[in-house]
Amino acid sequence: MKSVIKVVSICVLAFLSAGVNAATINGSFGITGALGTNVDPSGSLADVTDITLSTVYGTEGSTGDTGGVNMFSTGAGGSTESLSGPLSGTTFFTIEGWSFSLTSLAVLDQKAGLLNLEGTGVLSGDGFDDTNATWTFSTSSLDSYSMSIAAVPVPAAVWLFGTGLLGLVGIARRKA
Numbered sequence: 001m002k003s004v005i006k007v008v009s010i011c012v013l014a015f016l017s018a019g020v021n022a023a024t025i026n027g028s029f030g031i032t033g034a035l036g037t038n039v040d041p042s043g044s045l046a047d048v049t050d051i052t053l054s055t056v057y058g059t060e061g062s063t064g065d066t067g068g069v070n071m072f073s074t075g076a077g078g079s080t081e082s083l084s085g086p087l088s089g090t091t092f093f094t095i096e097g098w099s100f101s102l103t104s105l106a107v108l109d110q111k112a113g114l115l116n117l118e119g120t121g122v123l124s125g126d127g128f129d130d131t132n133a134t135w136t137f138s139t140s141s142l143d144s145y146s147m148s149i150a151a152v153p154v155p156a157a158v159w160l161f162g163t164g165l166l167g168l169v170g171i172a173r174r175k176a
Contacts, residue, residue: 025123025131027064028150031095033057035145036080044112045142053078053145056095064151065128066098083107083117097126100149102135115139123151 036052039045056078078093081102091099105119116138123133132152139145 023065023128025065025125025128025133025151026153027062027066028148029058029062029066029098030146030148031056031058031093032144032146035139035141035143037142039142041142043142045115045139046110046112048110048115048142049084050080050082051137051145052080053093056093058095065125081105083110092121099124100133100135113140120152123149 033053033055036054037048038050039047079088079090081088081092083105087102087105090101092102093100100121100123102119102121104121105117107116108118109116116136118137119135121133121135122130124130134150134152135147137145137147
């Protein structure tokens with residue numbers, strides 16, 4: 001029985017030591033700004049194959065850890081991303097200490113007057129661990145866009161595993 005307690009204790013310590021780093025990001029925020037494309041201004045969104053964020057502005061509606069950050073300043077524009085090719089793997093945008101790198105991109109809707117994209121990526125912030133996030137992007141013109149970033153919470157399976165281990169410790173202690 002003591003060997004079971006030792007094994008469970010080691011598992012619990014390993015699980016708890018994994019969270020010693022800075023906290024993951026919790027929350028979401030919206031962004032707007034100016035957009036650059038590979039299409040002549042007289043063209044349409046149906047012809048766009050590349051997008052570049054030329055300016056980035058934070059918007060209202062930020063929640064969680066991003067809520068206390070001044071998101072109302074101009075930020076550095078992002079990298080150019082292709083809608084049809086592999087992702088560049090670089091930071092897509094940076095604003096007020098927050099940055100986002102795309103890891104996947106899907107075109108949901110693309111026609112003359114509408115471009116909707118979604119994807120996943122990694123959100124980074126000063127003092128936080130890199131956190132997986134979802135991304136949505138929408139525009140109805142060749143000039144401006146809106147997008148939102150939402151941090152993906154730690155999977156429930158991790159918490160379930162941790163509480164299961166604690167339950168095993170309690171059972172082992174009761175039987176001892």
